[in-house]
Amino acid sequence: MTNRIYNILFHTHTVSGLVISVALYVIFFAGSMSFFRDDIVAWQRNEPIGEATVMTYDFERILDTLEARYGDLYGRNISIRQVYQERNLMISLKPSQDSLASEKAKKAVFTYLDTQGFDENTYLSGYNLGEFLYRLHFFAQIPYPYGYLLSGFVAFFFLFAIITGIIVHWKKIIPNFYLFRPGAKLKTLWTDAHTALGVIGLPFQFVFAVSGAVLIIGSIVMMAPASAILYKNDRIAMRDELTKQLPHVEFTNERLETYARVNDLVNSVRMIWGNALLSKIEIDNYADVGMRVTVMSQPLQHDRLLGMGRMAFDGATGEVLHEEHPQDAPGYVFGADRVLRKLHFGDFGGYGIRIIYFALGMATCFVILSGVLIWVEARDKKNVEPWKRKSNAWIASIFIAIALSMYPVTAMAFAAVKLFPEVDQPMSFIYKIYFFPWLVFSILFSLKKDNYFATRYLLITGSIIGFIVPIVNGLVTGQWIWKTLHPEQLQLFVVDMFWLSTSLVTLFVVLKMKREKNTIKTTKATNRPISMTSITS
């Protein structure tokens, strides 16, 4: 690699990395927490469910309940899913196709039905901290589509930044991997940490940059031109080709006196495919001669990574119309899409993979942080104009304040949702308790302009509140951490344990922190804000 290429790519790495830094940090921080989304939801509501109980309910009773509430189900298309490991089912009822149906039955319904007690929730009334953090990681709080586009392009520029980063680092990739000089000057320390953690995290980061861009802007940016040119914008034709749809069944307007019971069909699917998890039930043309019941299932985690089982029954006769085994290879088109999702959500290896992903996510946050600090340190020299050095120092302290405040603010939000379990508008409540303290912390610690101080006290605050979170949970619900370590309540245990262990780790880091002593003398004379911590052991 010539000097020219090296310097050009180095510059593009610096610029692209700096531009996306804050947004990317927020994405990785909130995204890493989102690996535990379901646990956070279950913990907040104190409604843990065991993994094995997902989609094991009395569906006849559920349909009866829906009929009592939303009018005759005749002629409706119904879908029942349990996307997350939480008590609520997601239920969609399409308007009845019967022209004589009551007004009630002609309304579409989308509802969240609690499988215990059959209480219903809307999206807003069921809004919670797990959903908030999950949405924060693709900026869904910014009006659509700007938040999505922003996060999608940040993911894409992150891909650019890691490619240029690894090329720039290529020649020194092996010797520098073993290099860590905690006693050296800060710039060296940050560089060593940035490159070593960057190389370790590279496969992880590559996967998340690509899958993140695909999931959030893939259909807009990549598929839109293909759809326009190859399918003349016929979205249904495109969907049929890219996803495996069953043939459409017509509504006949002829009511069935007796029809197959969904519970029986589900049970027969369970009998045939003992080793599969039910994922969705779809009913077309309920109670009509054209009724069809489709039961979908996935292979168990330890059997296969991919697979979609699907058995469709004729509602009138119970005869099997279509069968795809969950253990069969699902084919490239379905498989490629599913693999990207699985890699991104980390839902293929239980808690083990989530914990590793979380650690790598935090390492990536550190790579982003150290990248910005390298940039500042590298420009903090005598030959750089004073106003530039001052503004660079400002940028660093603002960045540190915004990034590191996320930790105590998140811990506070966990404690707050436990202390105030019943609020009228959960969404605005969570926005208030999250964004307002975040703003205040960011402003105060930016103004202080002391990165050592900011790091130390934001970590300590986060750690103390983090220790309090399981205690608050124990006091409010009586579910103390030592009581919840069994399969049915594992979700509660995971969240309490999460705060306990992260608090311990950050406390340890804070205790090991020392204010840098060996800064170059000349820099002190220029009234430079005291620089970041050095962690020495």
Add this chain to the structure above:
Amino acid sequence: MPANKKYLTKSFHQRFAKITAAFLGGYLITVTFFIALATWLDQAATLVTMIFGGFILWSAIMVCTFLFRNGWVAWLIYLAISGVFGAVIFLSTMNTGT
């Protein structure tokens, strides 16, 4: 050490050309390449590949663009390449009548 400035592009219009060629030109090549491929290979499989492979190809083209000495030359080459792919798409969608 920041990158050595003597290797970096200084003039505004050159910078503008490189950045736009990287972002827009790169996108144009990526999209036309995959759509042209889709008219020739299995359509669904190619499009599913495009949705993730597209971002990888696009970012690779972006990296290469900054190595050009003249950004307008990059634009010219990119337009020519996507023109060729565009012609392939045009001819094959004409033939199938879709």
